[in-house]
Amino acid sequence: MTNEQMTSSETESTDDQPAPTPGTDGLVDSADAGAETETDRTLLEARDLDVYYGEERALDSVDIEIPEKQVTAVIGPSGCGKSTFLRCINRMNDLVDAARVEGELLFDGKNVYDDDVDPVALRRKIGMVFQSPNPFPKSIRDNVAYGLKVQGKDRNVDEKVRTALERAALLEEVDGQLDSSGLDLSGGQQQRLCIARAIAPDPDVILMDEPASALDPVATSKIEDLIEDLSEEYTVVIVTHNMQQAARISDKTAVFLTGGELVEFDDTEKIFENPEHDRVEDYITGKFG
Numbered sequence: 001m002t003n004e005q006m007t008s009s010e011t012e013s014t015d016d017q018p019a020p021t022p023g024t025d026g027l028v029d030s031a032d033a034g035a036e037t038e039t040d041r042t043l044l045e046a047r048d049l050d051v052y053y054g055e056e057r058a059l060d061s062v063d064i065e066i067p068e069k070q071v072t073a074v075i076g077p078s079g080c081g082k083s084t085f086l087r088c089i090n091r092m093n094d095l096v097d098a099a100r101v102e103g104e105l106l107f108d109g110k111n112v113y114d115d116d117v118d119p120v121a122l123r124r125k126i127g128m129v130f131q132s133p134n135p136f137p138k139s140i141r142d143n144v145a146y147g148l149k150v151q152g153k154d155r156n157v158d159e160k161v162r163t164a165l166e167r168a169a170l171l172e173e174v175d176g177q178l179d180s181s182g183l184d185l186s187g188g189q190q191q192r193l194c195i196a197r198a199i200a201p202d203p204d205v206i207l208m209d210e211p212a213s214a215l216d217p218v219a220t221s222k223i224e225d226l227i228e229d230l231s232e233e234y235t236v237v238i239v240t241h242n243m244q245q246a247a248r249i250s251d252k253t254a255v256f257l258t259g260g261e262l263v264e265f266d267d268t269e270k271i272f273e274n275p276e277h278d279r280v281e282d283y284i285t286g287k288f289g
């Protein structure tokens, strides 16, 4: 992973937003970015975004505006590019040799693919939770403190760890055993530990790639409740195969179909009750996919 350094302090702004203050990592500080409490403010935007793996196109000219502090679900049949899209947002595709990205992915009006953006710093602002819980073989405390220590944020670590565990709805269950291994927790607890680890560095966005697909129904329901709570403070983008889950927990839904095409993006209710496109209706009603 390259830790690219900022070479310019220039920051782009969108037409309807004031120019935010650039940080030393090429990114903007969301707290400086103007009307951060407006729920419909766009935080993430793809413009004509294509991704290729070698010669194969996985995303086809995707345009989307994702609002802050809401849950956006990304659904679609297997292989349609959902995970690829998610990984574009925090440049995880940089780690895939064959992947090539064209177009723009704006975070707070700044293209994350600009040369002056440090991908490591970007991933602290845009955290990620994966399909299978993947705690480090360390204590619960060290798992959550990991990102803070990497950032050199060594002050009040215990307090920050407890806050993150509380936000991830795990503190009550693990209080008094923060020195036990994270690997000794149940699958659902491990996933909430991973969520606590993602939120400890205080990101703006949490990306989730099928975060409940490896969990039983009770653990899944806890994660779903948690995702809804998290959207009060964070922008959540979640890939899910489970359409009922998307309908239950998301405010907006993006439907990708074969070939990496974003066919429809709208309020979740509209997508599930009255989609514009026949192909989306066919997918939602299970006619294919």
Ligand SMILES: Nc1ncnc2c1ncn2[C@@H]1O[C@H](COP(=O)(O)OP(=O)(O)OP(=O)(O)O)[C@@H](O)[C@H]1O
Pocket (backbone or CB within 6 Å): 053, 058, 076, 077, 078, 079, 080, 081, 082, 083, 084, 085, 096, 098
């Ligand atoms: N590392 C890679 N190298 C080459 N091709 C890839 C790679 N990752 C994904 N692809 C291809 O890109 C396309 C989109 O894959 P992606 O994983 O984004 O789809 P998805 O909708 O998330 O699928 P699923 O629902 O099965 O997880 C597929 O054709 C896939 O084979």
